[in-house]
Amino acid sequence: MTxxxxxxxxxxxxxxxxxxLRKRLQEAWPELDIVAEAANxxxxxxxxGQHQPDIVFLDIRMPGLTGIEAARMLFNRCHIVFITAYDQYAIEAFEQGALDYLLKPVNLERLKTACGRLQSRLGKAPSNIERQLTQLLQQTGRSPAGAAPQAEYLxxxxxxxxxxxxxISTKEVLFFRADEKYTRVQTAQxxxxxxxxxxxxxxxxxxxEFWRIHRSTLVRVDAISEVTRDLRGRQMVRVRNSPEELEVSRGNTHLFQQM
Structure with missing residues (x-):
């Protein structure tokens, strides 16, 4: 059967x-088409986004945006397989979350097993692994001594x-504004x-880094240029590179107690 x-x-x-990995994949799954390779x-x-692949093999530790962070943006569009050097906490998280992973150097027999699982999933929607990815970020943030994991933010x-x-880097964001089930992201661009x-x-x-100043607004603290009061006594936030004034709700005025 083909x-x-x-x-x-x-x-x-x-x-x-x-x-x-490309050479091992050619042995384990000759029909698989490697359409692109990424360095981060x-x-x-x-x-x-360009190729819409069925599968992405992601190293968990890459500069700029890690494999785990990338997976949080891709998991609902393709099947994910993580690649990692030996890491006790990462492996524990992979096993607990039933996530696919390969250890470096990639073993051919292990790869064949992983490819078999992937072949059985083709045509099916990728699993929702957002919760497992969040746990994985926490697990891999642990110190070798077993200290409590550090929070990993977007x-x-x-x-x-x-x-x-x-x-969009969060450092580029001036503020977020709610729009029903969506969110508008305001940057200088x-x-x-x-x-x-x-x-x-x-x-x-x-x-x-981000404060909730209103039920519909999150503002990046570093982007705030000044806080003023209007004629009605409301606190208003101004941010750099934007003409808008953002209202501070009464329940959040404590953020600017000096006013």
Missing amino acids: QPTATAIIADDEEPMRDM GIEAIALA HWIQAQVGNSLRM GEFLIRKTLKELEDELDPN
Whole structure:
């Protein structure tokens, strides 16, 4: 019986590792079409938007945007397989979350087993692994001594712009504004719409960097230029590179107690 055809992207910051995995995949799954290779998570996101692969192989530790962070943006569009050097906490998290992973150097027999599982899933919607990915971020943030995991916050936001994807660093954001089930992202370059509620974003952002000043507004603290009062006594926030004034609700005026 002919195996289902499939496409894949390999993402690893080490070129020799990409070469090795590509060659092993040719042995384990000759019909698999490797359509692109990425050296970091940002490239992986962009290439996934361009090629729409069935599978993405992601190294968990890459510069700029890690494999785990990239997976949080890709998991509902393709099947994810993580690649990792030996890491006790990562492996525990992979096993607990039933996530697919491969250890470096990639073993051919293990790879064949993983490919068999992937072939059985082709044509099916990728599993919702958002909860497992959040746990994985927490697990891999542990110190070797077993200290409590450090929180891992969102650093990049993915916005659809026409037929392409725009990667927005949270450092570029001036403020977020709720728009029903969507959120508007305001930057100095313009406004973007993302398919995530403001509450979901708030849970993923560093509370020291983003403050909820109104039920419909999150503002980046570093972007605030001044806080004033209007004729009605309301606190109003002004941010750099934007003409808008953002109202501070009464329940959040404590954020600016000096006013």
